Each structure stands twice: as structure tokens, then as C-alpha cells.
Amino acid sequence: MSAGGSGEAAGGMSHNTIIGLGLLGALIGIYAAHFLGSYASFLGGIGAIASILWGAESVRRVSSYGLGTGVPSIGMIALGMGVVAATFGLAVGGVAGPVIAVIFAALIGLLVGLLANTVLKMGIPIMVQSMAEISIAGTLTIIGLSVAMVGSFTFADVLTGVIATGYIAVIFIAGGLAILHPFNGNLGPDEKQDRTLTTAVEKGAITMIIAGIVAAVNAGASGALTIIIGVAIWYIAFSRFYKLVKRDSFSVVGTGLLPNEEELA
Amino acid sequence: MEPLTGMGVLALMGAAATIAGASEDLESDVGSQSNPNSQVQLAPQMMYPHRIYNKAISGEPPSNALMCAIGGTVATVLLGMNASVILALTIGSLVAAMIHGTFSVSSHLGRIASQNRFKQPLYLDIVKSHTPVIIAYSFITTICILVISYLMVVVLGHPFPLPLLAFIWGITIGAVGSSTGDVHYGAEREFQNVEFGSGLNASNSGNIVRKGESGVRNGYDNSWFCAKFGGPVTGIAFGMVVFLSGWITTVFDASKSAAMGWESVLAGVIIVIILAIWNRKIEVAARNAYGTYKEDQDAEVAA
Numbered sequence: 288m289s290a291g292g293s294g295e296a297a298g299g300m301s302h303n304t305i306i307g308l309g310l311l312g313a314l315i316g317i318y319a320a321h322f323l324g325s326y327a328s329f330l331g332g333i334g335a336i337a338s339i340l341w342g343a344e345s346v347r348r349v350s351s352y353g354l355g356t357g358v359p360s361i362g363m364i365a366l367g368m369g370v371v372a373a374t375f376g377l378a379v380g381g382v383a384g385p386v387i388a389v390i391f392a393a394l395i396g397l398l399v400g401l402l403a404n405t406v407l408k409m410g411i412p413i414m415v416q417s418m419a420e421i422s423i424a425g426t427l428t429i430i431g432l433s434v435a436m437v438g439s440f441t442f443a444d445v446l447t448g449v450i451a452t453g454y455i456a457v458i459f460i461a462g463g464l465a466i467l468h469p470f471n472g473n474l475g476p477d478e479k480q481d482r483t484l485t486t487a488v489e490k491g492a493i494t495m496i497i498a499g500i501v502a503a504v505n506a507g508a509s510g511a512l513t514i515i516i517g518v519a520i521w522y523i524a525f526s527r528f529y530k531l532v533k534r535d536s537f538s539v540v541g542t543g544l545l546p547n548e549e550e551l552a
Numbered sequence: 553m554e555p556l557t558g559m560g561v562l563a564l565m566g567a568a569a570t571i572a573g574a575s576e577d578l579e580s581d582v583g584s585q586s587n588p589n590s591q592v593q594l595a596p597q598m599m600y601p602h603r604i605y606n607k608a609i610s611g612e613p614p615s616n617a618l619m620c621a622i623g624g625t626v627a628t629v630l631l632g633m634n635a636s637v638i639l640a641l642t643i644g645s646l647v648a649a650m651i652h653g654t655f656s657v658s659s660h661l662g663r664i665a666s667q668n669r670f671k672q673p674l675y676l677d678i679v680k681s682h683t684p685v686i687i688a689y690s691f692i693t694t695i696c697i698l699v700i701s702y703l704m705v706v707v708l709g710h711p712f713p714l715p716l717l718a719f720i721w722g723i724t725i726g727a728v729g730s731s732t733g734d735v736h737y738g739a740e741r742e743f744q745n746v747e748f749g750s751g752l753n754a755s756n757s758g759n760i761v762r763k764g765e766s767g768v769r770n771g772y773d774n775s776w777f778c779a780k781f782g783g784p785v786t787g788i789a790f791g792m793v794v795f796l797s798g799w800i801t802t803v804f805d806a807s808k809s810a811a812m813g814w815e816s817v818l819a820g821v822i823i824v825i826i827l828a829i830w831n832r833k834i835e836v837a838a839r840n841a842y843g844t845y846k847e848d849q850d851a852e853v854a855a
Contacts, residue, residue, distance in 0.1 A: 359610040452628070453713030457621040460719060464610060464618050464655070471610055472659035474593070475666025482665065486658055493651055497622060500647075504632045528658065532674070535665040542677040545768055546601055551671055 299480055302348065306420065309341020310389075313427035317385050320434045328438040328508035329516050332495030335431030335462070336488060336520070342424030342466035343487035347480070349417035350470055358474070361421065362467020366459050368395045369425025374450070377430070377442045384440055388426050396422030421466070428462040428494075429455075435498035438507030454501050461497055465490035482531040485524055492521035558802040561707045565700045566795035569725075572696030573790030574783040576616060576725050577733030579689030581778040582682055582771040583607025583656055585615070587734035591742050591760050593663065596672035598758030603675055605682045605771040606663045609655045612734075613726030616693065618655075620722030623648035623694040624701060624715035631714075641698045649691035656686045682771045697721045700794060708798075725790055732789045736782030741774055796823055 316334020320327050342365055350358045372395055376388020400418030403409045411417075434440050436458075437448035449455050469486035470478070495517035503510030533539050579585075583605045584592045595602050609615040627644030631637070657679060664674045701717040704710040710717060742760040743752065764773045775783075800820045806813030 359614055362610070363614065451713070453716035453719075454625055454628075456716045456719035457625040460614060460618045460621050460722075464614060467610060467614075468655060468659070471608055472655075473662035473666050474608065475663055477668040478666045482662065486662060489654075489658065493654065497625060497651075500626055500629055504629050525654070525658075529661070532661040532665045535668055536674040537668045537671050538673045540673050540675060542675060543673065545603065545762060546671060546673065548599075551599055551601070 300344075300484070302344065305341055305344045305484075309337050309344075309424060309427070312337025313341075313424075313431055314385060314389075317427070317431050317434050317440060320431075321439050325438050325507050326509045326512060328435050328502060329495070329499070329513040331431045331434030331436075332498050332513050332517060333431075335428050335435065335494060335498070336491035338424045338427035338431060339462065339465045339491035339494070340484055340487045342421055342428065343469040344480075344484060345417050345420040345424060346467055347470040347478075347483055349411060349413060349421070352411045352413075358471045359467050362463045362471075364399070365421040365425035365466050366429065366463040367425075368392060368399065368422040369427075369429045369462075370455070370459060371395065372422065372426040373429040373433075376426070377440055377445055384442070385427070385430050388430060389423050392422040392426040393419045396420070424466065425462065428466065429458055432458045432462060432494055432498045434508075435495065435513055436501045436508060437505050438502070438509075444507065448505060448507075457497060457501075458494075461494045465494050477535060479531070479535055482528065482535060485528045485531060489521055489524035489528055492517050492524055496521065555802065555805075558708070561703050562795060562798045562802055565703055565798060566791045568696040568699045569794035570787040570791035572693050572700070572725055572787075573728060573733075574779075574787035575689045575692040575696070576612075576729040576790070577783045577786035578775045578779055579686055579693060580607075580612055580729055580734065581737050581782065582685050582689065582775045583660070584737075584771065584774070585609065586612045586730045586738075588738035588742055588774075591738070591758060594758035595760050595762075596667045596670035599670075600758055600760065600762060601670070601672045602760065602762045603678055603768045603770050604760075604762075604774070605656075605678055605686075606660050607656045607686065608659045608663055609652075611726070612730040613723045615652070615655065616726035616729070617719050617722035619648040619652045619690055619694050620697045620701075620725075621715055621719040622651055623698050624718030627698055627702075628714045637702065641695055641702060644698060645691050645695035648694045649687045652690040653683050653687040657683055678770060685772070685775070693725065697725060721794075724793065728790045728793060729786050733778065733782040733786035736785070737774055737778050741777050796820075 313334040316330045316337060320331035320334070323330070346358065346361050350361060354361065369392060372388045372392035375391050377384040380387035396419035397415055399422070400415035403418065404411065404414045430440055433445050433449045436454060437444045449458065465487065468490055469483045472486060473483045496514055499510050499513030499517055502508035502513050585607045589606065589608050592602065592604050592606050593608065623644040626647045627640040630640035630643060660679060661674065664672055697718055701714055701721055704717055705714050743756065744761050746756060762769055764770070800816045804812045804816035804819060806816055
């Protein structure tokens with residue numbers, strides 16, 4: 288159940304598996320891209336896809352409580368909290384930057400979740416946990432894409448290569464839409480978890496391609512490799528998404544007139 | 553900079569903004585994004601299956617910010633490789649428009665598939681015919697926004713980098729398009745089967761007009777209708793936003809003295825006050841010309 292629903296979202300893959308996949312996948316990707324040299328910078332993009340997957344699942348879970356038009360706002364708040372946590376973590380943390388950013392993001396998310404439930408009285412039971420998850424996913428998406436762009440998460444590199452150049456804007460909006468769009472684009476009573484998460488991977492691959500385009504002018508990162516792998520992931524994910532759409536649709540027709548009342552009954 | 557050069561650049565930006573505003577609104581109308589989308593989404597549930605594109609990427613501000621930020625990013629990368637300005641802005645807009653196309657397709661396919669229980673069919677010809685139109689409109693919007701942002705950075709010397717400016721203008725054009733043009737489609741076009749100005753009665757929810765001037769109505773018909781008023785009006789609104797917000801700082805240049813800066817703020821406040829009074833006068837004139845709502849009249853008669 289989703290659109291206008293009021294219960295917890297169900298799905299084939301357990302939520303804890305996705306948390307593990309997102310958190311570990313993103314951190315491993317970010318650290319590998321940082322330490323393994325310029326050719327490994329695409330791993331930052333893979334890490335970002337893992338965190339986007341997690342973020343999209345968290346949005347799906349919290350939005351199933353009848354959030355409706357609030358879905359895009361949740362995605363935007365994820366990256367809003369993420370920008371603060373990521374810059375803070377990388378600025379003070381040094382080599383432990385991403386881990387500190389994750390901890391800080393969890394604290395911001397908990398605070399925002401508590402405010403949403405106590406002050407705004409939204410009364411969503413999983414709000415506090417979901418906000419923390421969405422905040423961490425947004426933070427890891429930002430760091431992952433930054434590493435894919437400049438090849439390192441050293442604060443000086445990120446500051447000159449990502450923030451001062453304005454590329455942080457595209458990370459913010461592309462990462463945010465990759466987290467919010469999968470559920471928003473699949474909204475409806477027959478929404479399925481695998482289709483939504485496949486959309487998340489497909490949109491994550493697009494953010495990876497964009498990061499690869501930026502990496503093309505940075506010596507520390509490999510643009511071509513990131514773009515090629517991003518396009519390959521996008522193609523596989525989109526093909527799977529289309530298969531799932533054909534599986535889930537009532538009928539797929541080339542063209543046709545509207546069904547009449549007898550057919551609808 | 554010479555004030556006259558500044559005004560010339562501003563006029564060019566205003567012209568680009570007017571085109572961008574019109575194409576932005578028509579782009580959202582072909583796919584029924586934003587305001588009209590809730591009724592397109594609701595229709596199958598109320599037993600009104602349709603052949604209208606359901607482009608629920610997100611609200612218009614984020615989706616336009618996305619394509620403009622991508623365009624600005626790709627253009628900046630190409631400019632860094634010493635590509636010519638026109639080539640850089642064109643390829644940037646092309647990449648942005650293609651990515652916008654993938655978002656449009658995934659939202660339409662995804663939302664229709666999630667309406668299985670209401671027996672809404674997925675018409676592939678709608679996807680194949682409408683997506684290129686959406687891509688084309690979004691290309692025009694993005695390149696106009698990039699022209700505005702590029703002129704601001706290079707000629708007017710704005711301190712923000714190109715991707716960030718494009719992002720901000722993307723949010724702005726999405727907000728203007730969402731609030732100005734969509735009403736024309738969402739409140740009028742979708743409910744041409746009820747009396748003009750009657751508002752949306754709850755019992756009419758989802759009962760959108762699905763038969764066209766010829767055949768079954770689709771997004772093309774809606775953009776044809778909106779191109780008569782909603783699109784141009786959005787263009788004028790966004791053109792005015794870009795022109796007037798630039799005009800006050802071009803005429804009263806804050807970089808010359810602090811007093812000039814305050815004069816520009818004052819000029820902005822005066823413009824806002826004039827527009828507010830003007831809007832109020834239009835509303836009162838319309839209310840006098842078309843009268844109160846039918847319900848209110850009935851209530852008066854009964855009393």
C-alpha cells in the first residue's frame with residue numbers, strides 16, 4: 288500500500304538488508320575511491336548508488352503513511368541535512384571524515400524527526416528513525432558523488448573542486464531527485480518494492496554519469512571510466528525497470544481507445 | 553560597465569526568460585506535471601481511464617532545477633575544455649533534456665503500472681509520441697536559462713559560478729511556471745465539462761475531460777490549448793521577474809556606493825507595491841464583471 292495508504296510499506300527485501308547494503312556499500316565505495324588512486328574514482332559513484340538505494344527505500348517507507356505531495360519535500364530535506372553533515376564531517380574529520388559525517392547526519396536526522404513528530408505532530412511512528420536514515424543516505428550520496436568528481440574526500444579538494452565551482456548544486460539536486468523520484472514516480476496503490484528500487488538504481492546511475500562528466504576535467508579522477516560504467520548500469524537498470532513495468536501494468540498496448548464501462552466493471 | 557550596455561544585456565536576458573517561461577509551462581502541460589497532475593493521477597481510480605501523460609517527476613521547481621543544473625554543469629565542463637560558448641551551452645542543454653526525458657518516462661511508466669487495480673492500460677504510443685516533445689521543450693527552457701546565467705556571470709560579473717546560478721534560476725522558473733501557467737490547465741482545461749468559474753466540486757474529482765476536439769484527448773491537445781494563454785502568460789511573468797530584478801540593480805548600481813544599494817532596495821519595494829495594488833484592482837474588476845459564485849447567490853435567494 289502506498290498512495291494515501293496508512294500502513295507500513297511491505298516488500299520482498301527486508302529493510303535491514305537495505306540499510307546494511309546502503310551504509311556499507313557507500314562507505315566501502317567512498318574509501319576505496321579515495322585510497323585506490325584516480326582510476327578507482329568511479330567507486331565513489333557506485334557508493335552513491337548504494338546510498339541512493341537506501342534513501343529511496345527510506346522515503347518509500349516513511350511516505351507510505353499517506354505523505355502524498357510531501358514526497359519531494361522529504362527528498363529535498365535529505366540532501367539539505369546531507370550538505371550540512373557532509374561539509375562538517377569532511378572539514379573536521381580528516382581521514383575519518385565520512386564516518387564523522389555519518390554520525391553527525393544521524394544526529395541532525397534524529398533532531399528533525401523528533402521535531403516533526405512532537406512540534407509538527409505528524410505522528411508517523413517510524414519518523415525519527417526514517418529521518419536519521421534519510422539524512423545519512425543524503426550525506427553519503429553527496430560524499431560519494433564528490434569523490435567520483437575529484438577523486439578524494441580531502442576537504443581542500445572537495446572545497447576547490449566541488450563547492451567553489453558550483454558543482455555542489457548539481458550533486459544536491461540530482462542526488463535529491465534520485466532519492467525522492469523512485470517512490471514519487473511509482474506512486475500508486477500497486478507500487479512494488481523491486482520496481483521502485485530499480486528506479487533508484489537507474490536514477491543513481493544518471494548521477495554517476497554526471498559525476499563522470501565533471502571528473503573529465505579533474506586530474507585526480509577518471510571521467511571516462513565513470514561515464515562508461517554509469518551508462519552500463521543505467522542500461523541494465525532501465526531494461527529491468529521496463530520489464531517490471533510490463534509485469535505490473537494492467538495491460539500494455541501499442542495504442543487503443545479508452546476502455547468502455549463493461550471492460551472496467 | 554556602461555549603463556547602456558547593462559540595459560542591453562538585461563533586455564536580452566528578459567527576452568530569453570520570456571521564451572524560457574513559455575516553453576517551461578508547455579513542457580509541464582504536455583506531461584501534466586505539478587498542479588494538474590493530482591487529477592490525472594486520481595482519474596483512473598474514479599473509473600475514468602485516460603490517454604494523458606502522467607509526468608510526476610517531482611514538483612516543477614526541483615525538476616527544472618535538475619535540468620538547468622545539469623545543463624550548467626556540462627556547459628562549465630566544456631567551457632573548461634575551451635569549447636566555444638554556443639557549443640558548450642547547446643550540448644549542456646541537450647544532455648540535460650535527454651536526462652529529463654528519462655525522468656519523464658520512468659514517472660509515466662511507473663505511475664501507470666502502479667494503477668493496475670483500476671484497469672488503466674499503458675498506451676505505448678503516448679510514451680513514444682509525447683516524450684520527444686517533452687525533451688524538445690525542456691531543451692528550449694534549459695538553453696534559455698543557461699544564456700541568462702552565462703550573461704550574468706560573464707557580462708554582469710555575478711560572483712556565483714554558472715552551475716549554481718542555473719540551479720537557482722531553474723528553481724525560480726519552476727516556481728513561476730507552477731504558480732502561473734498551471735492554473736490555466738489544471739483549473740480550466742481539465743474541467744471544461746463544468747461551468748466556467750464554478751470551482752472544483754468534490755464530486756467532480758478525477759472527472760477530467762478525456763475526449764478531445766478530435767478523438768481522445770492527450771497531452772498534445774492540452775499544450776495546444778495552453779499555448780494560447782497559460783504558456784505566454786508564464787513567459788511574461790518569468791520575463792518580468794528576470795528583467796525587473798535585474799533592472800533595479802543595473803539602474804541603481806550598488807557597487808558604486810552604499811546609498812545606491814539602498815535606492816535599489818527601495819525601487820524593488822516600490823515595484824512590489826505597485827504590482828500588489830494592480831493585482832488587487834484586476835481581482836476586484838473580475839469579481840464585479842463575473843459576479844459571485846453561484847452557490848452564494850442561491851444562498852442569498854433562500855435567505
